[in-house]
Amino acid sequence: MSTGTTARYDGLADWYDARFVVGAEPHQPGLLDLLGPGSGPCLDIGCGTGRNFETIRATGRTVVGLDYSADQLRVARTRTDGPLMVADAGVLPFADASFDTVMVMWISTDVEDFGKVVREATRVLRPDGVLVAYGVHPCFNGPHVEWNEDGSRLVHPSYRRSGWHEESPYWGDDGIRRRVGMHHITLADYLNAFLTTGLTLERFEEPGDVHVPHTLAVRARRPALS
Secondary structure: OOOOOOOOOOOOHHHHHHHHOOOOOOOOOOHHHHHOOOOOEEEEEOOOOOOOHHHHHHOOOEEEEEEOOHHHHHHHHHHOOOOEEEOOOOOOOOOOOOEEEEEEEOOOOOOOOHHHHHHHHHHOEEEEEEEEEEEEOOOOOOOOEEEOOOOOEEEOHHHHOOEEEOOOOOOOOOOHHHHHOEEEOOHHHHHHHHHOOOOEEEEEEOOOOOOOOOEEEEEEEOOOOO
16 A cells, blocks of 8 residues: 555565465454444445455445555455455545445555545545544554564664654564564554544554554544535
């Protein structure tokens, strides 16, 4: 995914799917509960190779997938016969109030302006619609974080160095970040992205049962028309 740049994930879809999707648990931790039961179209922004399509369908919703990488969508097509489209997450090709549910999945680290993405997601959400954002925890996952074999993390003083990081001495040799880089934002900037939208923030979660969370999730709702 990107906003206004090349699709960094093109050429990586088969590797990415084998590494992160094939053989993984069918539902990412906590995602079913965050979405809750629903109906109507669910826009999966940053859908990648379609890892979350089964989860969307399990809640009663229908899948609409969007990603900046046509290569990722090539693999995603094997997991749905619903609409898939290549588009910029910061300039969504939909009218206002088009979707009952919008998911923003794992892209805060892959876009130049996460706040712009959240505002666009809000724009295409119908009144009383649900937005779920799920992805990298800014505090415990990033170019400033060194992962230790015992599951602990060492956080370096570069936490406040926002923006693009093409390299980090703490990234492993065969991970996704070595291949595509990472856009780091602080926790404050991440949370403030939602405060500018007018959404009602319902829940924050740190999904998973690991002692140091690497994921942060938000459930919010667009206020109903009065």
